[in-house]
Amino acid sequence: MVFDPINLGRRExxxxxxxxxxxxxxxxxxxxxxxxxxxxxxxxxxxxSPRAPHFPGKAKRVVHFFLNGGPSHVDTFDPKPALxxxxxxxxxxxxxxxxxxxAAFASPFKFRRYGESGLEISELFAxxxxxxxxxxxxxxxxxxxxxxxxxxxxxxxxDSVMARPSVGAWILYGLGTENQNLPGFVAMCPSGYPVKxxxxxxxxxLPGAYQGTYIDPQSxxxxxxxxxxxxxxADRAIQRRQLDLLRRLAAGHRAERPDARLDARIQSFETAxxxxxxxxxxxxxxxxxxxxxxxYGEGVHGRQTLIARRLLERGVRYxxxxxxxxxxxxxxxxxxxxxxxxxGEIDGPIAALIADLKRLGMFEDTLVVWGGEFGRTPxxxxxxxxxxxxxxxxNHYGFSVWMAGGGVKGGTIHGATDEFGFQAVEDPTSxxxxxxxxxxxxxxxxxxxxxxxxxxxxxxxxxxxKVVKSILA
Numbered sequence: 001m002v003f004d005p006i007n008l009g010r011r012e013x014x015x016x017x018x019x020x021x022x023x024x025x026x027x028x029x030x031x032x033x034x035x036x037x038x039x040x041x042x043x044x045x046x047x048x049s050p051r052a053p054h055f056p057g058k059a060k061r062v063v064h065f066f067l068n069g070g071p072s073h074v075d076t077f078d079p080k081p082a083l084x085x086x087x088x089x090x091x092x093x094x095x096x097x098x099x100x101x102x103a104a105f106a107s108p109f110k111f112r113r114y115g116e117s118g119l120e121i122s123e124l125f126a127x128x129x130x131x132x133x134x135x136x137x138x139x140x141x142x143x144x145x146x147x148x149x150x151x152x153x154x155x156x157x158x159d160s161v162m163a164r165p166s167v168g169a170w171i172l173y174g175l176g177t178e179n180q181n182l183p184g185f186v187a188m189c190p191s192g193y194p195v196k197x198x199x200x201x202x203x204x205x206l207p208g209a210y211q212g213t214y215i216d217p218q219s220x221x222x223x224x225x226x227x228x229x230x231x232x233x234a235d236r237a238i239q240r241r242q243l244d245l246l247r248r249l250a251a252g253h254r255a256e257r258p259d260a261r262l263d264a265r266i267q268s269f270e271t272a273x274x275x276x277x278x279x280x281x282x283x284x285x286x287x288x289x290x291x292x293x294x295x296y297g298e299g300v301h302g303r304q305t306l307i308a309r310r311l312l313e314r315g316v317r318y319x320x321x322x323x324x325x326x327x328x329x330x331x332x333x334x335x336x337x338x339x340x341x342x343x344g345e346i347d348g349p350i351a352a353l354i355a356d357l358k359r360l361g362m363f364e365d366t367l368v369v370w371g372g373e374f375g376r377t378p379x380x381x382x383x384x385x386x387x388x389x390x391x392x393x394x395n396h397y398g399f400s401v402w403m404a405g406g407g408v409k410g411g412t413i414h415g416a417t418d419e420f421g422f423q424a425v426e427d428p429t430s431x432x433x434x435x436x437x438x439x440x441x442x443x444x445x446x447x448x449x450x451x452x453x454x455x456x457x458x459x460x461x462x463x464x465x466k467v468v469k470s471i472l473a
Contacts, residue, residue: 048184048209051176057443058407058473059367060178061312062171064320065350066156067342069148069328072107072376072392073400074421075339078139079111079120082419083378091420097377097393098146099332104420105380105392108336117411124343127351133411134354134363134404136471140415140424143374143396143431148330151373151396154431156200158460165204165451167435168318170460171442172210174449178315181278183213186311188304189322190218201320205453207263212320215283217304222283243269282310295352305349309356312366329372332381333389354404367406367441375399378420398424401434407441409473429468436465441472 074080087106094101109122114132121129128135143151143160150160157164165173168185177184187201201212219225234242250266285293285306296302301323308319323346324330331338350370357363376392376399383389398417404410415427436446439460446465450457 047176048172048180049176050178051174053175053443054445054448055443057441058365059405059441059443060175060365061316062168062318062367062369062406062438062442063308063312063353064167064318064369065346065371066320066322067329067346067370067372068152068322068324069330070151070372070374070376070394070399071329071342072331072335072339073139073395073398073417074376074378075107075109075335076122076124076343077120077137077400077402078375078417078421079122080107080378080417080419080421083107083421086420091379091422093418093420093422094379095397095422097395099393100382100386101377101379101393102382102386102388103380104378105388105390109339115411119411119413124339125347125350127347128354130351131354131404131410134408135402135410136404136408136412136414137400137402138414138429138434138468138471139398139400139417140427140429141371141375141399141401141431141434142424142428143399146374146394146396148373148394152200155371155373157202157204158432158435158462163199163202163204164458165206165210165460166201166212167438167460168201168212168320169203169206169210170439170449171318173206173451174439174444175317175442177317179278182282182311182314182316184317185210185212185320186215186308186316186318187212187320187322188215188217188307189325190216190300190304191326205458206451209263212318215307217307218300220303222280225283278314282314283307285310292356295356297348297352299345301345302349302352305346305353309353309360313360313362324372331376331391332393333383333391335376335391357405363405365406367408367438368404369401369438370403371401372399375421378422395422397422398428403437403471407473409471412471414468414470427470430464432461432465433468435460437468437471440467 074083083104083106086104088103091104109124111120111122113120114129117133119132119135121132143154145151145160153163154160157166172184201214203211215225217225246269247266250262254262285303288306293306296306304321308321311319324342329342354363354368357366374394374396377395381389381391381393398421415424415429417423418425439446439449446459446461450459
């Protein structure tokens with residue numbers, strides 16, 4: 001047989017040259033570029049089947065309440081009596097933040113102790129506080145910079161500079177999903193989202209099958225809630241034949257030109273096809289008893305929280321509920337009415353979810369996470385004329401995040417900020433530590449959950465992260 005490199009593809013030339021050593025080299029290069037997962041990794045090209053973690057985890061699924069904009073920790077879960085003493089006066093250890101701030105700004109909200117643990121929680125979250133003995137508050141969180149975009153990426157993707165795979169994508173990569181008829185990772189964000197925010201539920205260099213599926217939960221009509229859930233042109237039999245043809249064509253293409261992106265695209269088509277039946281049921285909250293719907297509330301945030309429970313109940317692995325997309329928790333001015341209104345939208349739904357998970361026997365293996373990208377200053381922000389704006393600036397030096405359920409020791413506090421709440425001074429906890437702890441509760445050694453890309457084994461926690469053991473049950 002005549003060897004004619006002109007009429008052969010590049011891969012075929014490499015296969016036939018030097019006894020195939022060229023093809024072996026190409027395979028290694030493609031692997032380094034993310035064309036395939038690293039050896040021994042959970043999945044090679046977007047496999048969504050359920051997989052066992054490194055060790056038995058206490059949690060099987062995660063729901064993350066993400067408060068976009070940065071809620072004030074000193075007004076919610078980190079009471080600071082010293083602020084009342086210094087109210088209107090300079091505090092001794094003021095730190096430089098993004099904007100100019102002035103004197104101490106005492107919290108206008110009352111704190112009280114709840115449960116047998118006596119956990120102190122603000123009146124803003126009085127309903128959530130009914131579950132104080134289930135909650136572990138990390139009061140010593142630290143981010144890297146006082147800017148929204150990098151801090152959003154750090155909290156959601158583990159990196160403040162580049163849009164790496166999100167937490168949900170890593171979890172789906174590691175565990176797969178228990179329901180092949182629904183997306184394994186769902187992100188709900190009412191009123192839409194800026195394009196820049198989509199990177200916070202992206203799959204990065206992981207196969208595209210692990211990317212979060214975005215849903216705007218504002219509509220109560222399932223056909224509008226999930227765009228294009230049904231085809232107006234073809235019934236299911238025709239769609240099945242179309243997908244089978246597409247799969248055969250892709251198989252031929254893959255034989256000559258392997259591409260993980262193509263596999264991910266086919267996987268997304270198949271998931272969309274299967275969703276037509278099950279998603280209509282999962283997203284239809286009218287199928288819930290009236291008492292359950294009343295418990296969550298009639299607003300969009302109550303509805304999306306109830307949808308989250310229905311998705312988790314059906315095997316979805318990670319659900320992220322964004323709050324503050326249209327009106328963020330970014331209260332540089334008029335903090336009191338804004339924080340009160342925002343908390344009023346989600347306090348009841350959070351409490352309802354915890355109670356509902358307990359009712360269904362799901363609380364013990366569902367991890368609930370609450371928090372934003374950073375906190376806010378204990379000092380008041382000043383406007384352009386140097387007067388008080390009755391708000392707080394961004395504060396990445398110290399803030400609070402809490403977790404409940406799935407292996408968490410409730411009624412506990414980890415770490416502390418200084419007497420004013422400006423800076424973490426006891427057991428500072430990085431975002432990498434938080435991510436390591438989430439993965440640990442799911443059964444993963446965060447140092448071993450890796451994906452080879454560009455010649456390096458990447459992980460969610462980069463080269464950092466320690467499990468916060470004090471909050472483990």
